[in-house]
Amino acid sequence: MKIEARNIIKTFKSGLSEVQVLKGIDVTIQSGEFISIVGKSGSGKSTLLYILSTLDQPTSGQVLFDGTDPFALNEDDLHMLRNQKIGFVFQFHHLLPELTALENVLLPPRKLNQHLQKQDEALELLASFGLADKAHRLPRHLSGGEQQRCALARALIMKPAILFADEPTGNLDSANGELVMELFEKVNREQKTTIVMVTHDPDFSKRADREVVLVDGVLDTSSL
Numbered sequence: 602m603k604i605e606a607r608n609i610i611k612t613f614k615s616g617l618s619e620v621q622v623l624k625g626i627d628v629t630i631q632s633g634e635f636i637s638i639v640g641k642s643g644s645g646k647s648t649l650l651y652i653l654s655t656l657d658q659p660t661s662g663q664v665l666f667d668g669t670d671p672f673a674l675n676e677d678d679l680h681m682l683r684n685q686k687i688g689f690v691f692q693f694h695h696l697l698p699e700l701t702a703l704e705n706v707l708l709p710p711r712k713l714n715q716h717l718q719k720q721d722e723a724l725e726l727l728a729s730f731g732l733a734d735k736a737h738r739l740p741r742h743l744s745g746g747e748q749q750r751c752a753l754a755r756a757l758i759m760k761p762a763i764l765f766a767d768e769p770t771g772n773l774d775s776a777n778g779e780l781v782m783e784l785f786e787k788v789n790r791e792q793k794t795t796i797v798m799v800t801h802d803p804d805f806s807k808r809a810d811r812e813v814v815l816v817d818g819v820l821d822t823s824s825l
């Protein structure tokens with residue numbers, strides 16, 4: 602799936618004043634491309650990722666998925682798009698504390714009543730992240746890095762057309778960070794998944810097809 606961002610502006614109110622966090626972002630991400638977004642803390646990377654992934658709306662400007670504005674879709678179609686086409690991994694993963702690792706991974710298919718047929722695949726995904734023997738644990742009985750990998754498995758279970766990841770290796774040691782990068786590369790290569798990854802890690806960033814640099818809410822055009 603191809604994503605286009607057209608003149609994205611995002612402002613937040615802070616007290617009486619308004620802060621412009623994204624100042625007119627234009628970027629096109631081709632179907633099957635793996636791009637990384639880098640930039641200093643506070644430059645707007647997470648804000649941009651939320652908007653590109655339909656989780657937040659821009660103050661003005663447009664995001665298009667294969668030419669379609671997701672916010673022009675009706676509620677049901679927007680939910681379908683998010684559930685079946687888009688995978689998310691957040692900077693601060695959001696596992697449900699009362700569900701086991703496996704149940705968390707099976708949440709997206711559960712919404713479509715496909716959790717039973719997806720169970721083996723979920724266990725395989727967890728195993729590929731080194732969590733084979735931890736599938737039935739609650740998140741609080743997993744380490745931070747294990748929780749992060751579980752959140753990744755959940756993002757991948759529906760084989761999304763696009764994967765958005767906000768610092769997916771941020772909480773991981775180098776071996777587990779490498780594991781995640783290799784899995785991203787595999788999914789990108791084999792399933793042609795478009796990947797948009799925010800990262801602080803320059804070595805991981807360079808492994809993407811393209812690196813775009815965000816400076817103070819503006820894309821450094823020399824990086825486009």
Ligand SMILES: Nc1ncnc2c1ncn2[C@@H]1O[C@H](COP(=O)(O)OP(=O)(O)OP(=O)(O)O)[C@@H](O)[C@H]1O
Nearest residue numbers: 613614615622640641642643644645646647648649
């Ligand atoms: N909901 C909000 N309300 C007000 N300001 C916000 C909000 N969300 C983000 N900001 C501000 O927007 C700016 C960009 O935030 P953002 O989270 O996008 O940065 P980032 O590049 O992801 O940083 P980091 O590398 O630390 O994760 C920051 O100054 C932040 O304080």
Ligand SMILES: [Mg+2]
Nearest residue numbers: 646647648692
């Ligand atoms: Mg961030």
